[in-house]
Amino acid sequence: MALLDRNFNLSHRMVHELGKAIICGEYNTDGLPTEAELCDKFGVSRSAVREAVKMLSAKGLISSKPRQGIRVQAEEEWNIFDPDLLRWSLESKPSMKVLKEFLQVRIAIEPEAAALAARYATQEQIDAIEAALERMKNAEDNTPEDLDADIAFHISILYASNNRFYVRLRDFIQTALRVSISHTSPMKGNHEGIVEDHAKVFNAIKNRNPERAKHSMLLLIDEALNFIEEELASKSN
Structure with missing residues (x-):
């Protein structure tokens, strides 16, 4: 598998797992693990983490800013019409x-x-x-x-x-x-x-x-x- 394809697939797996965890309330607005910690947790590269962060940011779930780290957005900022968010809501009962x-x-x-x-x-x-x-x-x-x-x-x-x-x-x-x-x-x-x-x-x-x-x-x-x-x-x- 090409490195680009591999990173893309790993990013999507991370988006699914981390996104669902956020929807289920496992993380609050105080913040998420650091980029390095996410690499260790999901067993992915920094590039895969950064791509996943971009995708989750586009869904309104998280924000990533210099000196602030990666933070969970307030629920009213979530794009709840996004098909992935809807599915995660369903899976989270x-x-x-x-x-x-x-x-x-x-x-x-x-x-x-x-x-x-x-x-x-x-x-x-x-x-x-x-x-x-x-x-x-x-x-x-x-x-x-x-x-x-x-x-x-x-x-x-x-x-x-x-x-x-x-x-x-x-x-x-x-x-x-x-x-x-x-x-x-x-x-x-x-x-x-x-x-x-x-x-x-x-x-x-x-x-x-x-x-x-x-x-x-x-x-x-x-x-x-x-x-x-x-x-x-x-x-x-």
Whole structure:
């Protein structure tokens, strides 16, 4: 393997391990290990460490300045829409509060995306939404196939909105779904009911009814949000 390729791969491994550790709260804003200490910890060269620091800085997780060393940024500086940060959040078993925030963002995006899909979706895009719904119907409850089909349904609607900004939110929505569905579907415990709720969204889009599509998607996400809020309330009592 070429030295450049080797350093690139080592840097990415370090980015993943150190980034996830920061997300999990293993380091605070007081600072990170020195460059030399990071070389020893991860068994990489200084060039690999410097490349990893650049990548983590671009994600807003850390800063590196002369005479200040490498420091963890305050959480509000993190680029939480970055796909890697989203994945690390998922892998770190996020709190119910984070799940609630995920759903609050979804409820601000997906109903309008459904309304746009009812207006502007092509027949091919409507077929893709229907195909995902059929996969949901045929999948066993609370299985990886069921989860993947559910996610495909929602992502297909983002594409069907034909709005480039909504489409670019697909990584965020996909991660939010993968986190929240695995919690809320078992709470509802009614696979047929879940499929029926999704079918209402699809039928409204297929029938070119933007208001009904928007309302149906709003109800679908709001129910999941209610489940999360009820669990949060029970834990605070």
